Amino acid sequence: MTLSGKVAIVTGGNSGIGKSIVLALAEAGANVVIDYVADPAATEALDKQVVALGDKAVGVHADVSKVADLQSLVDRAVAAFGRVDIMVNNAGVETA
Numbered sequence: 001m002t003l004s005g006k007v008a009i010v011t012g013g014n015s016g017i018g019k020s021i022v023l024a025l026a027e028a029g030a031n032v033v034i035d036y037v038a039d040p041a042a043t044e045a046l047d048k049q050v051v052a053l054g055d056k057a058v059g060v061h062a063d064v065s066k067v068a069d070l071q072s073l074v075d076r077a078v079a080a081f082g083r084v085d086i087m088v089n090n091a092g093v094e095t096a
Contacts, residue, residue, distance in 0.1 A: 002028060006031070007031050008088060009074070009084055010034060011064045011089055018088075019046055026057070029054075031055050033081075044059065
């Protein structure tokens, strides 16, 4: 599968399954927007891994349980890459 030139957003993308998804998308050629709510250092390290694969990455701090943050996430992706082709809703959201 080739995703060369495609743009993907992965929510909850800086650890666990999300991190694996980010790397798989990058290995397939996609540029990736990595959504996170914690551990910016992990996001920065993952960004470097994506760049090492020859793709581009942008880390965006956004709580996708909040509509304004979700809109900001998409807006940042479009500002960085011009569009969004793939949206992976991976983030876990806790409710009381």
